[in-house]
């Protein structure tokens with residue numbers, strides 16, 4: 238693994254829950270602290286199916302990467318908001334299809350870089366880890382190390398899996414998706430899913446809780462129309478945008494969850 242940090246990473250703050258470590262806890266990982274675990278338990282009281290939702294989301298990530306590599310022949314991936322390394326990271330899933338696959342991981346949480354260092358193989362030339370805020374996508378995708386890893390004249394899959402709800406409306410997540418799409422050649426893909434609810438009280442309750450818990454490192458739970466809006470003008474690939482457990486379901490068992498708090502999204506192609 239290469240790594241690239243162009244700013245002094247902030248120290249790891251173990252007192253303030255982080256989205257990356259809370260997600261790790263929900264997935265059954267051990268790279269989290271008491272504050273993260275307490276926040277998750279509080280969140281589970283508001284939306285009890287959040288653990289099932291996280292597990293189902295991670296299964297979607299595995300499926301969509303496999304489909305991209307296998308069915309659509311994608312060999313280059315940029316994973317925005319990659320999260321803490323766990324089993325079946327994007328490069329492992331993609332390289333099971335073709336060992337030549339290359340992956341750039343981007344995450345702004347310093348814990349992710351620290352654990353990425355220890356868990357990813359440092360000699361691996363096929364992965365690059367960037368500790369960076371994906372809102373600065375122009376800078377990120379133009380970095381020399383990224384340009385060495387990814388050939389932007391060939392199709393790329395840009396992943397935004399379970400991360401756009403971390404971007405508040407004033408930072409214009411739609412424009413962020415647009416800027417990334419504009420950098421990719423035709424035949425490239427975007428994967429987008431985020432937390433949605435049709436129930437305004439769930440949207441407001443979770444958004445308020447997460448913003449307070451993470452000290453403002455949060456965006457919002459949105460209505461599902463927001464995901465359609467993010468991908469407007471791109472070619473939505475079959476089977477469409479949906480609750481992610483329904484997207485190309487395979488034999489992997491899904492965890493039962495309710496319908497009022499879901500990860501919603503799918504795959505879109507750059508024309």
Ligand SMILES: C[S@@+](CC[C@H](N)C(=O)[O-])C[C@H]1O[C@@H](n2cnc3c(N)ncnc32)[C@H](O)[C@@H]1O
Pocket residue numbers: 256257258260294295298317318319320321343344345346349369370371372397398399400403404
């Ligand atoms: C819920 S996790 C999702 C991890 C992985 N994409 C998955 O679906 O399994 C969200 C991740 O996005 C990261 N993140 C949040 N805001 C970000 C930003 N502005 N730039 C880069 N990463 C961000 C968090 O640190 C966290 O690791």
